[in-house]
Amino acid sequence: MSNYRTFDTVELSESFKALSNPNRLQIFSRLLSCCEPGTACSADTVSSFCVGELGEDLAVAPSTLSHHIKELQHAGLIKTQRNGKNIECFIDPNKVKILKEFFSGSILAKDTEN
Amino acid sequence: MSNYRTFDTVELSESFKALSNPNRLQIFSRLLSCCEPGTACSADTVSSFCVGELGEDLAVAPSTLSHHIKELQHAGLIKTQRNGKNIECFIDPNKVKILKEFFSGSILAKDTEN
DNA sequence: ACTATAATTCGAAATATGTCGAACTATAGA
DNA sequence: TCTATAGTTCGACATATTTCGAATTATAGT
Incomplete structure (x- = not known):
């Protein structure tokens, strides 16, 4: 038990919520695709797209796009500058690493209630 | 481009939606914890918990628990028997594998619109 | 200073989600 | 067959989410 890493259930569920909308997932996925095939993004390989570029193939109003970008940002999945x-928008590689580790079973839920 | 695996954006976003609720994430995470540390679940290492056991530390009504189990099932994350x-509820290791691969950047979004 | 482009904020509307309690079904055991 | 246990279905309700258009802010170029 003690050699597992733990995560906060609420924080992790908020990451998944950010990816639960098809439009946001597409945005995130486009940013993720900057990485080398088969490897996770590392801090020195991430590239960026600006907000307008991310909305190009999305068929949503600019205000909606802006809203989605903010949601991804609040969830800690992307950074902007x-x-x-x-x-400019780019992936946070550390967050991606945590999400990958969750599905690898190498981190466990930290129970925040009771 | 052609040696990437692809995924359906809507289907994947539905997996994340299933994990976007803290209670459902806790359920899923408990089922996931049956695997060896550091490895993904493989078909011969998965174990199971029954619905009642999964609700033990959750503080939701039985009807709510049942609803959540069904959502996880519809998203293809778990199977029941x-x-x-x-x-009895248990993880679908293949689905977990796909989710892990998504964050590894080794599969790309398949554009389903236009 | 004016204009065009990029993006955000705000308020509103439609739809989806999370939760419950009450009533119900399925199974095992006495 | 009766009862207890496990889980589901249904209807209701409060809250959250998605989306838009209109108005607004920020920046660069003329």
Whole structure:
């Protein structure tokens, strides 16, 4: 038990909630695709897309797109940074690592209630 | 591009939706914990808990628990099987594998719209 | 200063989700 | 057959989510 890493159930469920909308998943997946095939993103291989580019193939209003980007950000899945008129978006590789580890069974739920 | 595996965005987002509720995540995580540390579940290592056991540390009504189990099932994350008075629940290792691969960047979104 | 482009904020509306209790079904055992 | 245990179905209700359009802010270029 003691050599497992633990995670906060609520925090992790919020990550999954952010990916539970098809439009947001598509955004995230596009950002994730910057990585080498078969490997997780590492801090020095991540690239970025600006908000407008991420909305290109999505058929949602700009206000909706903006809302989704913010949700992904609040969940800690992506980071943003202004670059002139654009806001650049990129994956947080550490968060991705945690999510991958969850499905590998190498971390366990930390019970936050009672 | 062609040596990537692809996934259906809507189907994958439904898996994440199933895990987006803290109670459901806890249920899933308990079932996932049957695996060897550091490895994914394989078909011959999965064990099971019955519905009642999964609700033990959850503080929800039986009807709510039943609802959550069904959601996990519909998303393809778990399977169930009656055993006397009990319904045994267990992880689908193949689904878990797909989710892990998604975060590894080794599969890409298959665009289902347009 | 004015204009165009990029993105956000706000308020509203439709729809989906989480939860419960009451009533019900299925099974095992006396 | 009667009873207890395990789980499900149904209907209701409160809350959350998704989405939009209109108005607004930020920046770069003229």
